[in-house]
Amino acid sequence: MNSLFTKTVKMNNFGRVLAVVRNCDIILIRQFSRQESKLTRLAEVGRLESVKNDGKYETGQLFLHRIFGYRGVVLFPWSARVYDRDLHNPNKKNQRLNAADNAAPTNSGKGKQSASVHASTTTKTDGTGTQQGINTEVQTTSNTDINATATASPSPSSSHNAAKEVKGKVHTFYQVLIDSRDCPYIRAQTEAVTFLGNQDSNRSLYAIPGLDYVAHDDIMPYSSGEKHPLQHELFDKFLTHVPGKDPSFEGQDTLKAWQDKNHPWLELSDVHKETTENIRVTVIPFYMGCRETPASSVYWWRYCIRLENLGVLSVQLRERHWRIFSLSGTLETVRGRGVVGQEPILSPRLPAFQYSSHVSLQAPSGHMWGTFRLEREDGHTFDCKIPPFSLESKPEEPGTGVSSNTDASSNGSIGGNKPDNVE
Numbered sequence: 001m002n003s004l005f006t007k008t009v010k011m012n013n014f015g016r017v018l019a020v021v022r023n024c025d026i027i028l029i030r031q032f033s034r035q036e037s038k039l040t041r042l043a044e045v046g047r048l049e050s051v052k053n054d055g056k057y058e059t060g061q062l063f064l065h066r067i068f069g070y071r072g073v074v075l076f077p078w079s080a081r082v083y084d085r086d087l088h089n090p091n092k093k094n095q096r097l098n099a100a101d102n103a104a105p106t107n108s109g110k111g112k113q114s115a116s117v118h119a120s121t122t123t124k125t126d127g128t129g130t131q132q133g134i135n136t137e138v139q140t141t142s143n144t145d146i147n148a149t150a151t152a153s154p155s156p157s158s159s160h161n162a163a164k165e166v167k168g169k170v171h172t173f174y175q176v177l178i179d180s181r182d183c184p185y186i187r188a189q190t191e192a193v194t195f196l197g198n199q200d201s202n203r204s205l206y207a208i209p210g211l212d213y214v215a216h217d218d219i220m221p222y223s224s225g226e227k228h229p230l231q232h233e234l235f236d237k238f239l240t241h242v243p244g245k246d247p248s249f250e251g252q253d254t255l256k257a258w259q260d261k262n263h264p265w266l267e268l269s270d271v272h273k274e275t276t277e278n279i280r281v282t283v284i285p286f287y288m289g290c291r292e293t294p295a296s297s298v299y300w301w302r303y304c305i306r307l308e309n310l311g312v313l314s315v316q317l318r319e320r321h322w323r324i325f326s327l328s329g330t331l332e333t334v335r336g337r338g339v340v341g342q343e344p345i346l347s348p349r350l351p352a353f354q355y356s357s358h359v360s361l362q363a364p365s366g367h368m369w370g371t372f373r374l375e376r377e378d379g380h381t382f383d384c385k386i387p388p389f390s391l392e393s394k395p396e397e398p399g400t401g402v403s404s405n406t407d408a409s410s411n412g413s414i415g416g417n418k419p420d421n422v423e
Contacts, residue, residue: 046224060249071179081168274387278311309346319373327363
């Protein structure tokens with residue numbers, strides 16, 4: 001009998017632990033009580049499958065999130081241009097390679113998904129943003145790797161530096177549902193996907209609970225014999241069980257109709273990455289729509305930010321500094337303690353932190369950029385760059401609100417939240 005290799009990940013202080021057992025690649029969930037360290041429940045979730053190094057995961061594929069550890073299911077893929085500034089900076093590229101060498105667990109097995117699952121923190125919405133004039137030019141080639149070029153003009157404080165050209169490469173991301181049973185434990189923002197509803201003239205801000213975007217490399221696929229392996233209010237509305245099929249779930253017509261109707265505000269197009277002193281920042285912006293009034297038009301965007309500690313020393317986020325440039329000619333500066341009311345610690349055990357926020361402009365486009373002030377455990381403080389990203393609007397199609405058939409807006413209005421560039 002093969003020796004067991006167990007990797008456990010503590011999801012938060014409440015004591016939920018996910019265990020991946022490499023013998024037979026069985027995934028187990030262990031539930032501990034809050035007051036006791038005694039094991040109270042052990043249940044099999046499924047069996048790990050080989051990762052896809054080529055091709056895409058299909059609708060209905062069950063998975064574990066490599067960073068946050070939650071259970072999820074793939075709805076459909078997106079193709080996004082990833083602008084990684086580290087790939088065009090030899091020093092940062094070497095820094096990331098060194099960080100990877102110093103990083104934690106090694107993985108066994110070639111074709112199998114790694115059995116190690118890392119837990120990361122996430123937060124609620126808040127944030128402010130700014131960036132400077134980024135001009136984007138898309139160059140399409142005959143290859144499957146479509147290149148795009150983003151040229152960011154230098155900020156006022158560094159105008160002596162030449163403009164930096166960053167080429168984007170197309171990567172696959174997935175729209176997924178999160179198992180509602182895992183939401184309280186993953187410390188991830190499970191209502192990060194928001195949109196402007198068109199049910200009334202006010203166009204309130206709505207959130208869809210348990211909807212996320214996941215990079216291809218963060219998918220750890222698994223299979224389950226259960227007909228209802230995931231708990232989410234949209235699971236049975238979007239997917240149906242098909243015995244003998246791999247994966248054993250396929251999309252219903254309601255999923256395709258929902259995707260088509262809500263495509264404008266769901267679409268993921270650009271992802272921006274940059275690393276400073278082993279702290280990698282990833283930004284994904286989304287256009288949400290426009291609120292029209294007789295006096296003005298206000299354009300809204302949401303953006304998701306992930307910070308990852310690639311080093312071996314813990315760091316704590318202390319301050320944020322955002323700059324927001326609007327096509328109307330305004331430039332705002334926002335400073336504050338932490339993000340979303342927190343000063344998260346990124347440690348080797350909990351290396352990642354992710355949150356979403358919103359920004360509004362009285363112009364159809366703009367840019368954001370900034371820095372996070374971080375403090376390392378040895379007392380060293382430094383500014384971690386937030387890669388500049390564009391805020392671009394797009395023509396709105398009539399009837400792009402959430403379909404009433406899916407109850408996707410059942411979480412209700414959160415229209416009272418103010419945009420991040422209003423402190």
